[in-house]
Amino acid sequence: MTMPASAPAGPDHDELIRIVGCRQAYHKESAADLVVLDDVHLTLRSGEIVGLLGRSGSGKSTLLRIIAGLLPPTSGQVLWKGHELQGPAPGIAMVFQSFALFPWLTVQKNVELGLEAKGVPAAERERLAENAIDLIGLGGYENAYPKELSGGMRQRVGLARALVVHPDLLLMDEPFSALDVLTAENLRTDLIELWAERRLPIKSVLLVTHNIEEAVLMCDRILVFSSNPGRVAHELTVPFAHPRNREAPAFRQVVDRIYALMTRRAPIVSEAELPGEEGPQPAPAVQIALPSLPINTMVGMMETLAADPLDGRADLPLLASRLQLELDDLFPLGESLQLLEFAELEDGDIILTQEGARFVQSTHDERKHILWHSLLHNIPLVRTIRAVLDERPNHRASAERFRDELEDSMSPDYAKQTLQTLIGWARYAELFDFDEEADQLFLDEEAS
Ligand code: ADP
């Protein structure tokens, strides 16, 4: 399953990276380790752009750091050109989402940095950096400082800095996601054109993204990552020549197919794996990370779904373009509705459930009541919180304790965000409230 469906594109089939059975787990004091990657297999070869597509938190950046030699995996093998990878390899360069430029250095000096570390003499550094800056369309800006540049231009500097070392493999971690739509499209198009004309001094690209269209637009091969734990769940070949037309029926078909793969029921509320595999283990009360999602956004989505012309069912890619949402906004929304049993995700469609339809038709007070029941019924942590608050004479409890509980199954950042989201939903339902100053959850008089 991890082998490519057909021969990779490009003239050169040399293997660059081979990952065999990689696992990455973060140790937790109080609970089972957090398994971020498990049993990851993948191979990257010269001549191809490979996309790694997956949800936020699925472990894409972690895998990229492993390939960059910045993080040794907990177990498993990483081979670079047939040899075990030991720290950062000279033939691998990385471009980050956040550009990571030094504000006190000019464009020229920022680009030269990659060469300084390699001990390239000054005159040669200057020449190579100028070439990279020209190539990426920033000629004339050599002496500008990052703060004088737009986001798109800064990311071009980030790219030039990676390209200047002429790496065999370029790793890109969501390189367009901090840019506005037009700037991102412009940069993608320029990059693909340079790649297709073989003007980039690189052999292969691994592009991490959560944007399905971006992956289909740019990549020869797409690896679809699952979450909890992250692993390569599907692999597709994209057989179209560049430049590609987003509107072409064949292009849309590939996009639809990926949506369908990513909305299969199974991986949505999977249980975190426990250490060791000796026999059945009691299932822990696994909490899933929730995105920062105001209840009103969910209500809006349900109302759109219920109304004409959708009548309770919509194709996700279609709904995404109708609502101008990206995968990263749409999937968490759909999955949260699914978690609350207000909608179902199925083969690339979202379908309102009976309860969802009832919610939409209800008055505001009835909606509170329906959400109250749904939260208590579907989210174990909400049940715990409510039980603790009911039990206490003053009906207050420290929020920290519940964040700790969440941290057994997710990172501190996700735990914080998840509790915040739950508080928002619980407030709408008047299930409990939050005192930010005291960092305490409490029941107000009516709720208790
Ligand atoms: P992605 O790039 O797909 O959004 P990441 O690789 O950044 O995902 O993170 C995957 C998971 O690993 C997340 O749940 C994240 O919170 C967790 N994680 C990442 N780094 C650490 C760390 N140093 N300690 C604990 N958990 C971490």
Ligand code: MG
């Ligand atoms: Mg990431």
